[in-house]
Amino acid sequence: MTTTFSLEAIQAMDRRFRANLVNSLAGYKQPVLVGTRSAYGQTNLAIFNSLLHIGADPALYGLLVRPHTVRRDTLENILETGAYTLNYPSVHMMQPAHQTSAKYPREESEFDATGLTVEYRDDWPAPFVKEAPVQIAMSLSERLDIQSNNTILLIGRMNALHLDPGLIQPDGFAELHQANVLACVGLDAYYQPRFLERLAYARPDHDGPT
């Protein structure tokens, strides 16, 4: 049942077909709404599917941004101000969250365009999404330029965290599924993950074949 696609076959694919295939095969991702505000006060909100856990001490997350060859409001605002927010869309926010990917004119805020609500907390300069069950204030820590294709990895530090503490288990694990947080694949497919199990820390003497 398995077919092999060689490097030559992958290179020969139609550009949009390959983009959909390679994006979707990167698998299940956490969509996040990235909230920023420009130096002159214009708010921006954009959905990203490239959140990467970098480390827990200090608490660092990465975000991949496409090459800075055209206007990129989120990237420019982060580089200008050093501040951004991560906001996790729940299932009932699917439509407006996705709609933030539309190319609005720079002077139009995606908050106004999609109906999601700006929220400011603790004087953090970047806006949060009031409807999001998890909100994280991030400050830019490092920028890495990827030579292979000119994309940019922004690494930020968790500066504050706002969520319902009932989601957090005694060992620190946050049950995102209890807040109906969305997962996504590629640029347009949304999923609701069903919790299966948390497995025990694996040791060599456990659970091997007999």
Added chain:
Amino acid sequence: MTTTFSLEAIQAMDRRFRANLVNSLAGYKQPVLVGTRSAYGQTNLAIFNSLLHIGADPALYGLLVRPHTVRRDTLENILETGAYTLNYPSVHMMQPAHQTSAKYPREESEFDATGLTVEYRDDWPAPFVKEAPVQIAMSLSERLDIQSNNTILLIGRMNALHLDPGLIQPDGFAELHQANVLACVGLDAYYQPRFLERLAYARPDHDGPT
């Protein structure tokens, strides 16, 4: 219902509590089994939850690896040979896939220890997991050292792809859910995502509030 955890509160958390919290808040991820073979022929298999889509043309994925301060078989094998494989675990592979995270002695292959089956294809030097519904041959393209915490981002190029072509939609989108591919959160929680919807390409004049 929302509680705020300040930077000071996050820094003051118990180390393992914070690790679980920050890892799990990075959200839904695609677990992949990374197959490698050392220069002297020893196979290795390890589960990673840090797969990142870097670009589609060329087809590039990133993989975050923890600091090289202790033995890291996967990292060392990739740096030595330039070749690795990505194998996607389906729901019925959850237990052996997780078990590959145990610290086996270097001379013991996780394939033998977990019962997952080595498969070689098209003379690719790194081993695939025969049971995996998606198998990707990857060649190392770039290494980025992250200064913020000494983690390493390995960027590789898709060299060949093996999967059931029935998973691929006419526009290239691969329906991983049709193969019951697992999602994960943090280091130990596994999920089965339920497909909701693929949304249309967002344009400014669509779907705004009225």
